[in-house]
Amino acid sequence: MNATTESLLITVVAVLGTLISALLAQRQAHRSLSEELNRLERRSSTESNRATYTALNTAARRYVAALTDQLHALRGAGDTARAAEDLRATTEDLRRARATHADCYAEIQLIAPAPVLAAAQEVNHTLNAAYGVLMRLTTATAAPEETPASAQARITDLWETTLPALRTAMRRDLRLDPDA
Template sequence: MHETVSSLLITLVAVAGTLVSTLLAQRQVRRSRAQELSRLDRRRRIEAKRARYTALNTAARRYLVALTNQFHALRANEGVESVTAELHRARAAHADCYAELQLIAPPAVLAAARRANRSLNHTFGLLMRLTNGTCLAGDSLDAAQARISALWEVELAGLRRQMRLDLDLDPASPAGSPAAP
């Protein structure tokens, strides 16, 4: 009888060990899956944000190129109507991207985007006043050129810097890969 009880206890311990190890293995698999899903979700969110940031950067650059073209047409006094039409299209495309960004961007990116947007629109207003002959005090082609230079060198560069920081990109990385944690 002693051997039977001993065999029974050994069998019970073996079965319990098998069950516990199976439960622990399942728990580890669930934890690993949850971690992988979390990583995938984070990567998807970053890629979606990167796509929106890229769209805004592209739209802002096109808007600025259109402003620059308007400036050159005004200075040369030729082809103003055709570049004005392109300027209005570029402005509308930028406005769409900026509106979308306002819904997703964190405060630092939104502040930089707001500064760039304000500066782009002020430059647009200045160039439209020069185009229409409704100039205010201080409106001139020199003032427009200074604004356009500041947009290229300061405003859009600052916006891109903030977007990169938000995406946690390593600026030293040539491929723009996410920075190591």
């Protein structure tokens, strides 16, 4: 092989090496950028879910508190104008809390994975069942088994079992629960 051919071969190898090196660097940069975008998307999704879960938890707790207030107002309802006004006020507060919860629940239905949705459905069912009992007690149309005590049992179940199960499911989805 003569000097010119060697020189040409060395030049071609050097140029190819430079081009391949640039191509590999670009490919690695693209892969890194893609991974970073995926991480940002997951973080954004987690933050969005966290906000939605927080709103649902808050709305559910306020709904339960409004149910409790309604129960207390029913127990304190007498023939006085003040007691009747208190009952009307707590009924309105309860309706607003129910509407707020319904809005948050509707959003959860669109984004939540199956375990969170199942827990949210259970909370929603129990809240609305307690609401129904209290409204029938308020309007004096309750069935014989629908008593303030049965309403209290539903509210206690919400505080002690149903709401904690929902929070656990949401924490697991957000990977905040170390047992998940």
